[in-house]
Amino acid sequence: MTWRVLALSGLGCVALLAAIGGTWLFLLPGAPAQGTAPAISKEETEATLAALKPPKRKRPLIAIVGINDMSETTDYLMPYGILARADVADVLTLATQPGPVTLYPALKVQPHATIAEFDAAHPDGADYVIVPAMSREDDAVVVQWIRSQASKGAIIVGVCVGAKVVANTGLLDGRQATTHWYSVRDLQKHSAIRYVADRRLVVDRGVATTTGITASMPMALTLVEAIAGRARAEAVARDIGLAEWNARHRSAAFQFTRPFALTAIANTLAFWNREQLGTALTPGIDEVSLALIADAWSRTYRLRALTFAATAEPQMSRGGLRILPDNIAADWPASLTPPAAVDMPPAPALDQTLSAIDARYGSRTADFVAMQLEYPR
Template identity: 30%
Template sequence: MRRRIAHIVIITVAALGLPAAVGTLGVRRAADEVYPQRAPSVAAPERAAPALDPGRPTVAIVLGSAGANVADTLAPYEVFAATGRFNVVTVAPTSHPVTLTGGLDLVPDLSFTELAAQATEPPDVIVVPQLHGPTSEVVEWLRTQRRQGAPLLMGVCVGAEVLADAGLLDGRPATSHWLKLIGLRRSDPDVDWTEGVRFVDDGDVVTTAGVLSGIDGALRVVERLIGPTEAERVSRELRWSGYRPGRPVAIADEDPGPRDLVALLSAAYRWDRPTTGVLLADGVGEIELAAAFRPYTELSYLARLEAFSVDGRAVRSRHGLTFLPRSGWNPARPGVDRVLVPGGASGGSAALGDTSIPVVALHDSGEFPFDGALRDIADTYDVATARWVAKSLQYPVPDRELRGPRWPWRLTAMPLLLAGAGAGAVILVGRLPRLRRGEAPVWSRWSRKRRIGSSGGR
């Protein structure tokens, strides 16, 4: 009996251990691909540091040396830039290109040193998105800015963690991404962490909920520094329907749920993750770019993205940011499974010439850019994943119905097949010695005993 119990235990461990081990390796690989390292195949163009107009407030959006979240960075940038009333610059510890989520390489406008050379006082507004990698340089810079003046600080999503690390949120109310709040309450108990609102305005510190809530936080700053009329105008221009002047919009208190399992399945078992090209072209909107990168990578792990331009040269976005492609376009050897065209850049497929691979124009005019990305994910992958992406963005699913497969059943089958393979391998190994000795399999011996017992009964 003990041997049988031990055998059952070993089979159970193998059935659970194999999918867990394979899944762990898959998750690590997927996480590493969110910020893929850049090879210096495209040199950064010569740049002159932008001149700051002393008659305008300056907004500095901080980047980490190792990377920053693409939506946390570009969405507030476009809000401030669309007003035409601010000096809006991206700043980083150095002037080297910074990789944003999914492999979009951004050339900072100014390094910390260059900004200090131009301005005798800190920026009027400092925006801190989620940063990738070590943050010690940014934390020290933020402390220095605070000591030298009283800038308005804005933490977007997980960027609130950087402000907390700098000691700038102690004893104050703040918010962050719903998934990150679980850990922040433990790591930073001196902060009064709040949920259920798009942003928390605590005077000289504004913090926002997840990802696209950064738009609301930026609009709130515009409202305070310029006025609600301008904030409403910009929200309409960007097709953002969530803004309400004078107060933050209440949002649902989110928690992990069973339907969120799609994220783990994708990270652990999507071994055939496709390589998807993203066409960069001059004049593309910053939020349109964010919608082409964030939904397919971080927390969804749907594709490996390859940013390219038609001629392989750097491009300038609608409001003047410089982005470096990873390659140029080679129609004979595209190297990607399909192409996403943010904002209908330069005619999309027409700019690429004759190509046999699918070319997807992500955005329709008159809608918020992330709506198109969610529709594409539902159609290309499944609706459950599209809804998870919307939840991770803290963005309500668009009114129009998402169409596509309802659930990733093939991915769901992978851990079950691995469990069966693990259990089967243990059973086979246990039977090999008997097979070598020529003994009948267990089922054969059981069958024989039943026949003998039946004969005896007669």
């Protein structure tokens, strides 16, 4: 009798959870809101560029800081790769502790220095500090270091959910800001922060924030323009395959929808069909294209994006960053190797990767990935 009661109780709980889950899914919007991103006035663009002018040096010093365990892949690598390519500043990648930085959801890199080594070499601080999303948004060491850099006059740039790290420093109190669409409510929990919709980049009195992951591309180009002028930014934009890089954005186009939720659930539950996609690490590989490709494929929830090389030695990227291979191997099965997008400029590489994801897993998964990357398609 007792077992029967327990079984019926268990079935009842399952039925209740299914009913709650079904109701939750039913109440989600079926599709993102349609519309056009509002135009950005010339005056606003000029004000943004003026606010991002180098605060100290003619040739600025830019520090990209991360914690060693799980800083976001594209947030960390894209600003570095674009700014290094532009050659308008000295750009360094930093970590809070010695050793490599394990990025999320893919890749592992050896940063140029620790924050302690940076402080010893540059006691007057950086001109810009770029803050990616991190697995621990309240890491005491990085929060205190960002505060210290701001006190030395650095412009702080929170990329994507890096805005939440910056929020924890208190530097966004009383300022306008934005962040990845999924974390807007978290940012709004800070009552002193004024969230701004429909902008990919928001700058307010020495602190800048961006929307989701791919917003680091227009953010980096905007920095190039602020530092070295429009012509230099246009040349870099052509080189990476991006037609424009203004702050135009339609926030309502990115939201938690029923197809998004169903795709996340279905792809997560398909645990028996996991794949490992291998990309060969070669000398001079474009770190921005590699980051976008690895990030996008990993966010399908269907596979793990890995790198491989013939030896365990780090491979030097195009911009001079050492990337560590995940596997030691001479080659990888052709069916589990991404298309040669890694040899393309970053923006076309991402477009081709999303098309390849569509072909492999369907349009819903491609849209699911683009939504996570906050990438307008």
